[in-house]
Amino acid sequence: MPRRAWSAWNGRLPITEFLAARIDLGTDPFLRELPAQLVVQTSRQAYTHWIIKADSTDFAEVEAIMQRGLTVLFTGLSAVTSPVAHPT
Numbered sequence: 001m002p003r004r005a006w007s008a009w010n011g012r013l014p015i016t017e018f019l020a021a022r023i024d025l026g027t028d029p030f031l032r033e034l035p036a037q038l039v040v041q042t043s044r045q046a047y048t049h050w051i052i053k054a055d056s057t058d059f060a061e062v063e064a065i066m067q068r069g070l071t072v073l074f075t076g077l078s079a080v081t082s083p084v085a086h087p088t
Contacts, residue, residue: 015039023081035077042069 013036019025025032046066050056 038073042073045069
């Protein structure tokens with residue numbers, strides 16, 4: 001994916017609906033899209049950190065960095081949202 005493609009999204013990110021199926025994102029368009037944008041930004045930061053850290057060639061380190069970032073993100077998100085009730 002070219003660098004400029006990150007900014008080419010002019011609609012909903014697919015991750016928004018994925019998250020909305022699991023947590024209540026509400027109806028405010030900004031607040032529904034914000035968590036998806038934070039996931040994208042977390043991914044960018046993980047790759048950037050890994051690239052700058054020139055001593056690592058192990059891709060598993062990117063996954064570990066991203067996992068740490070997503071843990072921070074979802075911990076905060078779960079503090080302000082509630083799970084979506086799924087019928088049993």
